[in-house]
Amino acid sequence: MAQLCLGCMQENNGEQKCPHCGFDRASEQPAPFLPLGTLLQDENYLVGKKLENNAEGAKYIGYSNTMHSPVIIHEFMPAGICGRAKGQTSVVIRIGHEDEYQKLNESFLSYYRTIARLRELSAIGPIFDIFSENGVSYTVEEYYDSIPFTEYIERRGGNIDWNTARPLFMPLIASLTSLHSAGIGHYAISPENLVVTTSGKLRLVGFGINEIHRTGSGFEPELMDGCAAIEQYHEDGELNESTDVYGFTATLFYALTGRLPENSNERKPDGKLPIPTSVFKRLPPHVVTALAGGLQVQQSKRIDTFDELRTQLSAAPTVKAIRNEANRNAIQSEAASNYASKKKEGISGAVWAILSVLLCMLILLVAGIFWVNSNPDMFRNLLSPAAAEEESEEPEESNTDPNLISIPNLIGKKYDEIVAKQGSNSEYTIIKANEEIFSDKYEEGVIVSQSPEEGLDADKGVTIVVTVSKGLPNRELPVISGQSVETAVKSLGDQGFIASGNYVASDTVEEGKVVGYENYNAGDSAPYGAKIIINISTGPESSN
Numbered sequence: 001m002a003q004l005c006l007g008c009m010q011e012n013n014g015e016q017k018c019p020h021c022g023f024d025r026a027s028e029q030p031a032p033f034l035p036l037g038t039l040l041q042d043e044n045y046l047v048g049k050k051l052e053n054n055a056e057g058a059k060y061i062g063y064s065n066t067m068h069s070p071v072i073i074h075e076f077m078p079a080g081i082c083g084r085a086k087g088q089t090s091v092v093i094r095i096g097h098e099d100e101y102q103k104l105n106e107s108f109l110s111y112y113r114t115i116a117r118l119r120e121l122s123a124i125g126p127i128f129d130i131f132s133e134n135g136v137s138y139t140v141e142e143y144y145d146s147i148p149f150t151e152y153i154e155r156r157g158g159n160i161d162w163n164t165a166r167p168l169f170m171p172l173i174a175s176l177t178s179l180h181s182a183g184i185g186h187y188a189i190s191p192e193n194l195v196v197t198t199s200g201k202l203r204l205v206g207f208g209i210n211e212i213h214r215t216g217s218g219f220e221p222e223l224m225d226g227c228a229a230i231e232q233y234h235e236d237g238e239l240n241e242s243t244d245v246y247g248f249t250a251t252l253f254y255a256l257t258g259r260l261p262e263n264s265n266e267r268k269p270d271g272k273l274p275i276p277t278s279v280f281k282r283l284p285p286h287v288v289t290a291l292a293g294g295l296q297v298q299q300s301k302r303i304d305t306f307d308e309l310r311t312q313l314s315a316a317p318t319v320k321a322i323r324n325e326a327n328r329n330a331i332q333s334e335a336a337s338n339y340a341s342k343k344k345e346g347i348s349g350a351v352w353a354i355l356s357v358l359l360c361m362l363i364l365l366v367a368g369i370f371w372v373n374s375n376p377d378m379f380r381n382l383l384s385p386a387a388a389e390e391e392s393e394e395p396e397e398s399n400t401d402p403n404l405i406s407i408p409n410l411i412g413k414k415y416d417e418i419v420a421k422q423g424s425n426s427e428y429t430i431i432k433a434n435e436e437i438f439s440d441k442y443e444e445g446v447i448v449s450q451s452p453e454e455g456l457d458a459d460k461g462v463t464i465v466v467t468v469s470k471g472l473p474n475r476e477l478p479v480i481s482g483q484s485v486e487t488a489v490k491s492l493g494d495q496g497f498i499a500s501g502n503y504v505a506s507d508t509v510e511e512g513k514v515v516g517y518e519n520y521n522a523g524d525s526a527p528y529g530a531k532i533i534i535n536i537s538t539g540p541e542s543s544n
Contacts, residue, residue, distance in 0.1 A: 004046070004048075004063060005018035005020060005021060005023050005025070005048075006023065006025065006027075006036045006037060006046075006047075006048040006049055006061075007021045007022075007023025007027075007048060007049045007061070008020050008021040008023065008048075008061065008070075009046075009048055009061055009062070009063045009070040009143075012025075023049065027049075029049070029050060030086070031084055031085060031086035031087075031088075032077065032082070032083055032084035032085075032091075033050045033053070033058050033060075033084070034047045034050075034058075034060065034075065034084075034089060035047075035087055035088075035089065036048065036049070038089055040062075040073070040131075040133055040134075040138065041129070041131050041133060041138075041500075042501075042502065042503065043065065043503075044064065044065050044066055044500070044501055045062050045063070045064055045065070045071065045073060045129075045140060046062055046063040046065065047060050047062050047073060048060055048061040048062055048063065049061055051072070054079075054208065054212065054222055055078065055079045055208075055212045055219045055220060055222060056076060056077075056078060056079075056108070056208045056209060056212050057074065057075045057076045057077040057078065057136075058074075058075050058077060059072055059073065059074050059075075060072070060073045060075070061073075061143065062140070062143075064128070064140070065501070066485055066489065066499070066500070066501035066536070067128070067485070067486070067489055068485070068486065069143070070143040071128065071140050071141065071142065071143050072125075072140070072141040072142070072143050073138060073139075073140055073141075074112075074138060074139040074140075074141060075136060075137075075138055076104075076105065076108045076136050076137045076138070077091060077136050078101065078104055078219070079219070079220075080094075080219075081093060081094055081097045081100060081101050081104070082094070082101065082135075082136065089134045090134050090135055091134055091135040091136045092135075093135070100218070104209065104211065105136070105137055107209045107210075107211065108137055108209055109130065109137055111184065111207075111209050111210075112127060112130055112139045112207075113130060114182050114183065114184050115127055115179075115184060115207065116130060116139075116498065116529065117182070117529045118178060118179065118182060118184075119496075119498075119529070120470075120496075121174075121175040121178055121179070122171050122174070122175060122201065123171055123172045123174075123175035123176075123201070123202055123203055123204050124175055124179075124203065124204055125141050125142040125144065125203060125205070126141070126142050127139050127140065127141050127142075127498075128140045128141065128142065128498055128499075129498065129500055129531070130531075131500075144197060144198075144203075145197070145198050146195035146196060146197045146198070146203065147195065147196050148191075148192070148194075148195055148196075149191050149192075149194035149195060149196055149202070149251075149255075150191045150192065152196045153191070153254070153255060153258070158258040159255065159256055159257055159258035159279070160255055160256065161256070161282060162256065162282075162283055162284060162287055165252065165255050165256060166313070166463070167429070168196075168201075168202050168255075169202065169248075169252055169255070169313075170310070170313070170314075170429075170463050170465070171201070171202070172194075172202050172204060172248070173248070173306050173309065173310045173313075173465075174310075174465050175204065176189075176204075176244060176248065176306050177305075177306040177307060177310070180241045180244070180305075180306065185210060185239060185240070185241070185243065185244055186204065186206075186207060186244055186247070187210060187213035187214070187232065187239055187243055187244060187247070188206050188207075188208065188213050188222065188224055188227075188228075188247065189204065189224075189227060189244055189247030189248050189250075189251055190206075190224035190226075190227035190247060190250070190251055191227075191251055191254050191255075191260075192206070192224065193205050193206030193224070194251065208222075210239060213228075213232060213239070214232050214235075214237065214239055215232065215233055215234060215235050215237070216234075216235030216236075224247065225260065225263060226250055226254075226260030226261050226262065226263055227246070227247040227250040227251060227260065228246075228247065228263070228264060228265075229242070229243045229246035229247065229264055229299070229302075230264040230265055230297050230298075230299070231243060231299055233264070233265045238299070240304075241304060241305050241306065242299055242302045242303065242304040242305070243299075244306075245294050245302060245303050245304065245305070245306060245309055246264065246294060246295060246302060248294070248306070248309070249290070249291055249294030249295050249303075249309070250294075250295060252291065252294075253291055253295065256279060256283065256287075256291075257275060257279050261295055264297050267297050275288065275291075286312060286313070287313060289312060290303070290309060290312035290313045293309075293312065294309055307451065310451070310463075310465060311451075311452070313463075314452070314458070314462055314463045401457075403459055403460055404457045404458065404459060404460070405427045405428065405457070405458060405459075405460055405462070406455060406456070406457060407428075407450075407452050407453065407454055407455060407456045407457075407458055407462070407464065408428075408454065409450075409454035409455075410430070410447045410450050410454075410464065410466055411447050411448065411449065411450060411454075412442065412446060412447065413446065413447055414445055414446055414447075415430075415445055415446070415447055415466060415468045416445060418430060418447075427460045427461070427462075428458075428460070428461065428462050428463070428464050429461065429462070429463045429464065430463075430464050430466060437449075437467050437468070437469060437470060438469075438470055438471065438472065438473040438528070439469040439470070439471065439472075440472065442469040442471075443469060443471055444469055444470055444471030445468060445469065445471075446468065446469045447466045447467070447468055447469070448467050448468065448469045449466070449467045450464055450465065450466045450467070451464070451465050452464065470496070470528065473527060473528055474525040474526065474527055474528070475495045475496055475497070475525065475526060475527075475528055476495070476523060476524070476525055477492075477495075477497075477517065477520050477521070477522055477523065477524050477525070477526060477532065478491045478492070478495065478522065479522040479523075480492070480514045480516065480517070480522065480534060481509070481514060481515065481516045481522070482509060482513055482514065483513065483514050484512070484513060484514070485501065485512065485513075485514060485534075485536055488514045488534055489534075492532055492534075495528075496528040496529055497526065497528075497529070497530055497531075497532045498529065498530070498531045498532065499532055499534055500531055500532070500533050500534070501533070501534055501536050502518055502533050502534065502535050502536065503535075503536050503537075503538050504535045504536070504537065504538065505537070505538050505539065505540060505541035506535075506537040506538070506539065506540070507540045507541070509537040510537060510539065511537055511538055511539035512536070512537065513536070513537050514534055514535070514536055514537070515534075515535040515536065515537050516534070516535055517532065517533070517534060517535070518533035518534065518535055519533060520532065
């Protein structure tokens with residue numbers, strides 16, 4: 001077996017200092033963290049250098065001997081409750097904290113098992129394995145190359161414009177919608193907990209049980225400056241979807257402006273959200289409105305769901321919205337006029353007629369200004385009809401806004417086929433939500449729902465978020481006997497299963513090949529996302 005660097009899990013040919021990352025193989029891991037080179041779960045996972053730690057535990061770079069690839073090993077070892085002596089693997093729970101640890105451990109396992117079932121969410125790294133050993137629990141997660149989001153923003157000059165931010169952040173909204181639908185909150189969304197992959201996609205990291213992201217839980221709370229909502233600073237605060245909306249919007253604010261909002265605990269409840277003039281001028285009005293709504297200090301006034309936030313970020317106001325606003329103003333003005341007439345019956349009818357005309361003119365002026373700001377291109381065409389005629393070779397259709405499209409019906413169509421046909425010049429953008437939706441009606445890969453709905457008017461460039469069917473909830477186990485471990489793991493992964501290896505002696509299957517399933521037979525059905533143990537041959541059993 002090749003010699004691996006315990007700092008980066010790349011082959012280093014046994015050199016003292018790794019030529020790839022410079023890690024010294026003579027290094028030692030300080031207590032209470034796992035010793036370098038520790039093997040977990042029947043020697044399937046090799047533990048390397050600690051990457052980070054917090055109140056919940058630690059993350060190490062690791063190596064899977066089953067998948068033959070680097071992984072991230074996450075160890076649950078709550079600070080102040082657990083301890084480990086230097087060079088040891090077993091964890092000791094402090095006397096008097098046994099019940100507390102048991103409760104937190106169950107919370108940890110439940111939290112990450114739910115996330116593991118959402119493994120296809122595009123903005124979240126998949127979890128391959130969850131197990132208990134050494135008196136604590138572990139998850140094994142995908143390892144991938146990426147750069148911190150803060151570094152990405154710095155490379156882009158300190159901030160990005162909305163056209164760059166939109167394709168980055170909208171898929172993250174879809175994933176967060178799915179997480180909260182499954183009862184999972186992140187509660188630490190911030191620039192520090194986002195990374196940008198080599199393919200240019202955002203991924204959310206820094207997950208942790210709710211107890212470490214709120215005050216009064218027994219832990220020293222880890223609250224993200226500028227991104228933590230005010231309810232996280234109070235023991236009786238309720239953490240819900242709007243809490244993550246605040247963190248997400250603060251992170252988007254950072255991306256667009258280059259700085260974070262003031263801490264929510266220090267902002268006045270009715271305080272304005274200061275946006276630099278230079279940034280304000282280049283942001284679409286509906287984006288500014290969404291930022292203000294998502295960063296409301298008071299939870300009751302804040303945008304409370306990611307669906308609503310997505311709607312506000314997806315499309316600017318339409319002509320219909322302007323017309324509705326004008327009608328609403330007219331109704332309110334009429335009510336005010338009727339009330340005033342009762343209070344001032346002595347004023348002549350002529351004076352009231354003049355005031356009514358002036359009031360109507362004012363309403364029309366406000367509606368006109370609102371319409372012009374939302375449709376600058378149409379306003380220019382109205383000022384210069386000759387230029388508009390030169391730009392259009394086709395006859396102008398009456399009562400048609402060229403900046404609007406009607407949302408098409410995508411339900412029942414193959415997602416991959418639509419995306420392949422769409423091209424780069426489409427009037428709308430399709431984003432795959434990847435929610436865990438099982439369907440008896442639609443086969444895998446077919447769109448089962450969409451937002452916005454079919455037939456609604458929206459501005460060109462609108463983002464349509466679609467949910468794709470995962471097919472039936474139970475899947476058939478493929479034939480894997482005699483295959484390489486990599487092929488078998490891929491086959492199971494394609495069916496939505498989580499593969500785990502178990503080494504056994506075999507007189508019929510050569511060493512390193514798959515013997516079969518531990519608890520199933522090929523052709524059996526198992527629930528999507530189930531952990532499937534495969535037996536891997538170590539060759540014939542040696543006789544002494």
